[in-house]
Amino acid sequence: MDFSKNILETIGNTPLVKLNKIVAEIDALVLAKVETFNPGNSVKDRMAVKMIEDAEADGRLKPGGTIIEGTSGNTGMGLALVAIIKGYKLICVISDKQSKEKMDILRAVGAKVVVCPTDVEPTDPRSYYSVSKRLAEETPNSWYVNQYDNLSNSLAHYEQTGPEIWKQTDGKITHFVVGVGTGGTISGVGKYLKEKNPNIKIWGIDTYGSVFKKYHETGIFDENEIYSYITEGIGEDILPKNVDFSLIDGFTKVTDKDAAVYTRKIALEEAIFVGNSAGACIKGLLQLKDQFKPDDVVVVLFHDSGSRYVGKMFNDDWMRERGFLEENITKAEDVIKDHIDKELIVVRTEELVSHAIERMRKYKISQIPVVDINGFVGSVDETDLFRSYVADKNVAEKPIKDVMGKPFPIVKLGTPIEEVSKLFSKENDAVLIDLGNGQHHIITKYDIIGSIK
Structure with a gap:
């Protein structure tokens, strides 16, 4: 009978799959190492086993102990599988930018999940680096994994992933392309492949908000490059010991x-x-396509499963809110389609300025059209109201007609977005669109900016 003694024995030997349509403009053979076939659905299963086994061997992790790690979710899943099989407790410290699916999965496999803010310095006591270390100090019989500086991470890929890729390509691989986070995969695979053939090029994928690319090119750790970003699993605001920059031929940012x-x-x-x-x-x-020749064999590694992002990248509303959804924005109504059904908030000429301010606060808006019995006769915005208040502290009790500006321009349905954009100026921050049947809606600068691709 052919069976595995436990789920950990199914880790590795993931397939290499030829990519076709999505890389049509690349003149080379492009193969994907699909790591979702691991039981924890990610490449991190490999190093999770290696790090735990090495810690057991040298006594850092003792029977019945508690494993503690800061993770973006995938390492936590790999650690959870090993913890279940080997009888350890697990605490995963995760940043709040990670998907809810990742957090739910970790809890489902028995991990305690501690969520920390993303947008803080690594040395901040609230950061997931700091919280992980503190919990390890406070928890009896615990072991802090520290995947960033734990060299068993890259060793796992040197011993497993690299040899698999070499064997699967029959030694014909010319380029290895992979996202860089902890650095274990790129360094372990890169070391093995370059030992086999020093001419193999190793390319790292970085993200904006991360320090890797500039540091590799200049040796400068530029703190000005560090800011929060959405992309998960790659990029860092630290320099992990697992990132061996000497093995990496270059980075490109996405x-x-x-x-x-x-x-x-x-x-x-x-x-x-x-x-x-x-x-x-x-x-x-695709950004690196000029690096490849027709006879090249390019291997790109896919880290994890899309199931962990169904509430994010695979959700239209999430994508649309961030301006990521590729939609055809050509007409005035296109830029407000997400809120075109909402009531237009107005203020009347004889109402007090305080009423307009109250509506701005309640509905979180900055511009309001002014109407009387004849229709639109003016407008107010928060900047004008602020200036009026500075000049006269009693302005809140004055009627709107005393402080209002010119009415917003009105466009018809179907007006090209280019024509709408021309109506915005220093003096005018909004445009009204006539929806018919006496209904109107407002288009703001924010709507225009949000439609930019």
Whole structure:
């Protein structure tokens, strides 16, 4: 009988799959190492087992102990599988930018999940780096994994992933392309492949808000490059010990939007349902297309499953809110389609300024049309009201007609967005669209900016 003794024995030997439509403009053979076939649905299963086994061997992790780790979700899943089989407790510290699906999955496999804010410095006591270390100090019989600096991480890929890729390509691989987070995959695979053939090029995919690319090119750790970003699983605001920059030939950066858009494209064009970093890898691959020749064999690694992003990149509303959904915006009504059914908030000429201020606060808006019995006769915006208040502290009790500006321009349904944009100026921050039947809606600068691709 052919069976595995437990689920951990099914880790590895993931398939290499030829990519077709999505890489049509690349003149080379492009193969995807699809790591979702691991039981925890990600590449992180490999290093989770290796790190735990090494910690057991040298006594850092003792029977019945508690494993503690800061994770973007996938490492936590891999650790959870091992913890279940080997009888350990697990605490996963995760940042709040990670998908709800990742948090729910970790809880489903028995992990305690501690959520920390994303937009704080690594040294901040609230960061998931700091919280992980603190919990490890406070928890009896615990072991802090520290996947960033734990070299068993890259060793797992040197011993497993690299040899698999070499064997599957019959040694013909010329380029390896992968997203870089902890650095374990790119460094472990890169080390093995370059030992086999020093001419193999190793390319890292980075994201905007991360320090890797500039540091690799200049040796400068530029804190000005660090800011929050949406893309999950790649990029860092630290320099993990697992990132061996000497093995990496270059980096290319991919925007949050491109990573999200190409994550969806992989599913639609290749029928491979993978996660956010895979989308970044494919867009990065396309950015690097001039690096490849017809006889090249390019391997790109897909880290994890798309099931962990169904509430994010695979959700139209989430994509639309961030301006990531590729929609055809050509007419005035296109830019307000998400809120065109909402009532137009107005204020009347004889109402007090305080009424307008109250409505701005209640509905979180900055501009309001002014009406009388004849229709639209003026407008007020928060900037004008602020200036009026500075000049006269009693302005709140004055009628709107005393402080209102010119009425907003009105356009018809079907007006090209280019014509609408021309109506905005320093003196005018909004445009009204006539929906017919006496109904109107407002288009703001924010709506126009949100429609920019």
